[in-house]
Structures are given as C-alpha cells and as structure tokens.
Amino acid sequence: MATLKIDTVSRWFGNVVAVNDVTMEFGPGVTGLLGPNGAGKSTLINMMGGFLPPSSGAVTLDDAPVWRNEGIYRRIGLVPEREAMYDGVSGYDFVLANAKLHGLPDAAAATKRAIETVDLVEAQSRPISTYSKGMRQRAKLATALVHDPQVLLLDEPFNGLDPRQRIHLMDLLRTMGKEGRTVIVSSHILEEVEELASRIEVMVSGRHAASGGFREIRKLMTERPHQYTIRSGDDRALASAIIAERCASAVQLVLPKGAGTAPGVSHDATLQVQATDVGEFVRVLPRLALSRGIRLYEVSPADESLESVFAYLVAR
C-alpha cells in the first residue's frame, strides 16, 4: 500500500505557472488525472516521478520526498509520454536492461513476465526502432512493470494503442489497482479515464479543478449550463416561450452584423440559449415550437468541447 501526496504544490517555468497550488492524495486503486493538453498533467507526473522539483510545496511517497531520492524508484514505475527509447536494442534487451538496473535478483525471469504481461512476446526480439507506436507503448509499460512497483505513473498511456490493446491495458491497470497498487493515469479523454478509474482528479490551466468518482465528475459536467444555438422562424416569440418555461437561465438574440432591431427577424439571426436543465430543455423546445407554429431550422449545442467543460469546472 502506498500513498503519494501532493501538498500545496506549485511549479512555474519563468513567468509561466504550469501547476498552481495543487493538493492531491493518491492511494491504492486507479486514479485518473484528467485535463486538456497544457493543463499541467505532465508537469505533475514529472514531479510525482521525481524528475522535477516543485517550486513550492512538497511531493512525498509515504512521507518520503520524491525529489532527489533515487531509492524511491524501487517502488515507482513510470511510463513517460515521450517516445524516445534506446532504439538500437531489441524490446527484450531493453526490458532486461531495465530489470538489471533495478538490481533484480532474477532479471531474466522478471523480463519474461513483464513482456508476457504486456503481450509483447512475438515482437520481443525485434529492435525497438521497428516497433509501431502501440508496441513502443507496451515496451515502455513492460519497463515500468518489470520490478513489480507499488506505484505506477502513466502519462497518456493510451496514445497510439488500437482498441484491442486499449481494452487489454485497461484490464491490466484495473487488476493492478485491485491488487492494492497505486495507479495514476493521465489522460485528456474523459471516456478513457471514466472506464478505468475509480477516482478522477481534474486539472485545468495548472489548477486542481475538480475531484471525485467518475459519476460525480460526469454529474458536474452534465449539470453545468449548456449553451445551445437555435435558428427558427420567429426567434423573438421562441425566446419569450423558452424563458417562460424556466429551463434556461438566459436567452440572447444575436443579429447578423448590420441588421436592424425591428420585428421580423431574418433567418440569419440566432438565439443563444443557456439551458440550466438540459433534459427538460430538449424535451420542452419541440413542444413550444409546435404549439406556437414556429419552424426550427437549427438546434445545436454550442460549447461541447472538452475545454469548455473543463473551463466551466474551473470557474465554479
């Protein structure tokens, strides 16, 4: 059982704040570190892996500092995001070298098991330079597993894996989590983390935006106000009806440039609706349009990008 703690950690590079006053605790089981690209996930993983000191705060594994503590790597396995490996050697030799560097008593047996675990047996004799992205990812994973670590840090491990490999890796990580290992997986894809992690920590713009089980995170995301763009035959009448139904917090009529404000709005105008209860809104909207004889030309969610979801979580 191992607990990795991040205590009021900030990390800046010159004037750029990559991680801003983050406190988290990772215990046994699989935890997803979720956030868009540039959110500070890799910086956090690098600090947890002992490859970067915090500018302030502390990162500890069972109360022992991670930075400048080589002995800690007996307990930590790392799958970095960067692709570079020792390309001239075969997958087997590379994993074996990692086992020897750990000082394992039977490095060959550990290598065999790690390679079998990641399903790389067929390609183990080939030079790493000939590997596909998925094979490289599995070779990286084998090097991280070879010493049977208590803590496993994986930075975007699903990049480049095909669906079958993705499912297998998820099964493996879930099993390792159930065995009591502390498994931390960073990803920018919610669905990936949702399928895998019992707990999710959300990072946005270097800040710790949200924390909880995937249901809580999903709930936060679905309960946030959703913005819809609507084009209809009578935008003003539809706006009045939507506001009266109380399923939207704001409705804005957006006119095209140069258009007047007189009644008889052109079809180029749009309604921007901030729906507070999405389920109710999508149920009510067609009924309102039908009962008032208003034709709907377009109804589309305006801000479903992951970044906007994260931005909402940060702003809360």
Add this chain to the structure above:
Amino acid sequence: MSAQPPLATPPKSETIGGPFNLTVAQLTMRGLLGRRRVIFLLALPGLLIALAILIRALAGQDDEVTAGVAGGLGVAVFVPLMGVIAGTGAIAPEIDDGSIVYLLAKPLSRHTMATTKALVAMVTIVVFSGLPAGLAAFLMSGADNDLALGLLVGGCAAGIAYGAVFLLLGVVTRSAVLFGLLYALIWEAVVGSFVPGAKTLSISQWAASITEAIIGKDTAESLNMESAVDLGVGITLLVIVTIGATWYAGRRLRSIRLAGEE
C-alpha cells in the same frame, strides 16, 4: 495482457552504488558505437594512420614531421575532437530525446551512472584517438626514440580528461557540442597557442607535460613540443579535473530536471 504475478523482492539496500555499472556501460556503448557512428569514429584515426603511412613512405623518418602530424594533428586536434564526440555523446543525446528517464527512474546512484558513462567515453576516446595518435607516431618515427610513447601516453591522458569534462558539459548544457567544439578548437588550438596565460588552462598543455617528460626536455624544445606547465602541475590538474568533472556530473544528474511535453 494479463495481470502480473508478484516478482521476487529486489535487494533491500535503497540505492545501487559502486564505481561502475555494466548495464549502463552497455547501453552507453550501444549509443556511442551505433553502426553509422562507428564509421564516423573510425574515419578520424583511419585518416591519421593513412597519412602517417603515406608520409613515412614518401618522406622517410622525420621527427619534426611526426611531431606535426601525430602531435599537432593527432593529439592536439583529433583527441579533443573525439573528446567532444564521445564525451558529450555518452549522455547528451539521451538527455535531449528524454530516453535518460529510463536510467534515472532506477534506484541507481547518479555518481555510479556518471562514472560509468565517463569511463565509456574515456575508453572510446583513447581507442579512437589516443592510441591511433601513438600508432601514427610509431609508424612515422619508429620506436628508436620515445616520441611515439610520449605522444601515446600524453594523448591518452588528455583523452581521459576530455572524456570527463565533455561528459559534464553534456549534463549541464543542451549546447554541449557547441561549447565543446569552441573549447577544443578555439580555446585550445587558437587562444592557447597565442595567449601565454591561456596555455596553463589547457588540457592539452597539461597532457603535453607528460609527453615532454617522456621524450625529454631537449627533444621537446627541438620539436616545439614543450609544455607550458611542469609535470607535477600538469598531472595534478589532469587528475583534479578528471575526478572533479566526473563527480560534479554525478551531482548534477541527481537534480537533473525533465520537463514534460507541455
């Protein structure tokens, strides 16, 4: 992929130490002596030895020519150049591409790592430039006098110090090759030749004190190979710089920072 059964517990000691680690050495050798690189590494000594054979065949034995070719080119230019290639090449590419993470994420003493890499660099420099410089001198002047032996020992001593210094450069700066070439070709070859004070801060001059001691002061003077420093000072500085640079490289490896993709 399937769940991994528990493996045998690794040794209890926290950090693996010692002066040398065979696995680090093997990985470093593979990086340094890859197929294309080894052809390049062989080109310099090959050129020197071919030149020595050609000169001996055409001009016969001439110690001044030997001093110019094996000493002026082999020891003064090829050894520091090989020092830059092997010294920085033993670690800088791994830091640049991030693959060093696989070494750093191990319970291995950073000093062991630095010492091992320095030793690999030193052996490479000696084999590909120090020994060929001595061999070239032997081919040109034979073994009648100690000129070949002096250049061999001096060249190898310089190569060992270059290995440590350029390895340190590879750890502390991303522009190690540039700084290494500036030092080897500008400082040592140009500034060191014309500015008297700069000569005393030159690895090649420290090594030249060993060559001078072997071939004798008179021969060194007649061949324009005298050193700017005494033998005791030269050897002391070579030892201090070699050990100091290797130790400091290990210390810097302890706090090396790897930024992510972000």
